[in-house]
Amino acid sequence: MKLNLKLVGVRKKYKDFYLGPISLELEKGKVLALIGQNGAGKTTTLDCISGVSYRDEGTIEVCGYDANPNEKKWKNCFGYVSAEPVAINTMTGTNFLKYISKYYDKCNYQLMDNLIKKLEFPINETIYKLSTGNKTKLEIISAMSFCPTLLLLDEPTNALDPIVRDAFLEIIFDFMKDENNSIIWSTHIVSEVAKIADDFAFICNGVITEVSSKIELTENWRKILIKQTDYLENIPEVVELQDDDGRIELISRDYNATMSFLKESKIDIVDEYYMSLENICLKNLQFFKSEFEEEDYV
Amino acid sequence: MKLELNDISNIPLQQQIYSKIKAKILSGELISDFQLPSIRTFAIDNRISVITVQKAYEILEIDGLIYSKRSKGFFVKSLDESVRNTIASENLIREVNPILKKAIAEGLTSSEISKIINEIIKDFGEDL
Numbered sequence: 441m442k443l444n445l446k447l448v449g450v451r452k453k454y455k456d457f458y459l460g461p462i463s464l465e466l467e468k469g470k471v472l473a474l475i476g477q478n479g480a481g482k483t484t485t486l487d488c489i490s491g492v493s494y495r496d497e498g499t500i501e502v503c504g505y506d507a508n509p510n511e512k513k514w515k516n517c518f519g520y521v522s523a524e525p526v527a528i529n530t531m532t533g534t535n536f537l538k539y540i541s542k543y544y545d546k547c548n549y550q551l552m553d554n555l556i557k558k559l560e561f562p563i564n565e566t567i568y569k570l571s572t573g574n575k576t577k578l579e580i581i582s583a584m585s586f587c588p589t590l591l592l593l594d595e596p597t598n599a600l601d602p603i604v605r606d607a608f609l610e611i612i613f614d615f616m617k618d619e620n621n622s623i624i625w626s627t628h629i630v631s632e633v634a635k636i637a638d639d640f641a642f643i644c645n646g647v648i649t650e651v652s653s654k655i656e657l658t659e660n661w662r663k664i665l666i667k668q669t670d671y672l673e674n675i676p677e678v679v680e681l682q683d684d685d686g687r688i689e690l691i692s693r694d695y696n697a698t699m700s701f702l703k704e705s706k707i708d709i710v711d712e713y714y715m716s717l718e719n720i721c722l723k724n725l726q727f728f729k730s731e732f733e734e735e736d737y738v
Numbered sequence: 739m740k741l742e743l744n745d746i747s748n749i750p751l752q753q754q755i756y757s758k759i760k761a762k763i764l765s766g767e768l769i770s771d772f773q774l775p776s777i778r779t780f781a782i783d784n785r786i787s788v789i790t791v792q793k794a795y796e797i798l799e800i801d802g803l804i805y806s807k808r809s810k811g812f813f814v815k816s817l818d819e820s821v822r823n824t825i826a827s828e829n830l831i832r833e834v835n836p837i838l839k840k841a842i843a844e845g846l847t848s849s850e851i852s853k854i855i856n857e858i859i860k861d862f863g864e865d866l
Contacts (some may be wrong), residue, residue, distance in 0.1 A: 635751070658750035658751075714750055
């Protein structure tokens with residue numbers, strides 16, 4: 441079994457929102473960043489994987505087990521840090537962790553203590569009195585302490601202060617030292633996943649529009665500066681054009697395709713630059729968004 | 739092996755790793771047949787993803803700077819003086835190119851530029 445997660449044709453209707461069909465695979469040892477706008481379907485996807493809501497169609501397997509409330513093994517395979525932290529609760533952190541431990545086969549108490557220390561979590565405070573940041577910490581502790589192989593993170597750092605966020609990133613790197621583990625990490629903040637993520641999935645209007653490795657993205661996307669030409673409209677794979685006093689700045693999503701056209705057409709190339717992953721992700725989201733808008737228009 | 743990597747730079751991490759290791763090989767800091775850390779160890783030491791290190795090693799191997807032994811890992815290739823020289827010259831040309839372009843745009847003539855460069859080299863004195 442090389443996969444920690446497999447989704448095939450997953451669909452879910454939630455109020456006016458349609459998710460899917462989503463098909464996605466995540467190998468052991470890999471971190472997948474899920475990038476999309478608010479309302480694109482990131483949380484609904486994670487909710488379906490974790491069983492917070494049940495899919496209408498399709499199959500979901502976590503570590504080979506069907507994502508199904510009756511399948512106890514499935515529940516033991518993953519931990520979920522949701523964007524909406526734990527509901528109002530009159531228990532203390534200690535009692536909450538004791539309570540939920542009944543639902544899992546294994547608990548790594550050493551890791552649990554470690555997380556409580558590293559995240560500076562006030563374990564004896566009643567949950568409803570906790571700040572949002574502290575509720576997130578409790579989510580992290582409960583998601584990671586029961587020996588999951590897959591972590592589902594939904595904008596986990598939103599409410600964390602910079603020091604705790606840094607501690608959290610360390611914790612995540614430690615988790616990934618085990619080659620069997622995987623993470624699916626939904627976020628708006630590309631910079632925080634830029635180092636750890638292997639692959640990037642882009643989600644727009646309820647569907648996954650692209651899954652690419654970080655290497656593909658950083659090598660394929662390029663800014664190219666050329667001299668003015670009549671063939672601007674024909675240059676392939678260009679997502680943005682900017683006229684800068686007779687020099688044209690292109691943003692290409694396929695460097696090789698764009699370059700071979702430029703060379704064949706004998707267009708003067710002045711310079712070329714790599715782009716930051718952050719910028720690449722932004723341009724890619726804008727690109728897919730405009731594609732969807734064109735479709736609607738037609 | 740811990741490298742100083744800039745994660746807010748536009749240069750992809752795999753390219754940064756490639757350049758840093760290449761520089762270490764050319765300067766002789768990494769000697770021939772030195773074993774590089776495994777991909778996984780390197781990734782953990784530098785807190786980056788495995789795929790990034792894989793790619794960096796791959797391009798180092800394609801460029802003939804390192805070699806791999808099946809199930810043993812990656813090693814620094816021995817470079818003869820002429821190859822080392824060629825690579826160093828290519829590096830110099832690539833890096834000096836934009837600087838010279840800028841100097842010319844700012845109005846310096848080629849003889850003025852040559853003069854400046856010669857003076858800088860003279861200042862290095864016995865280091866050369």
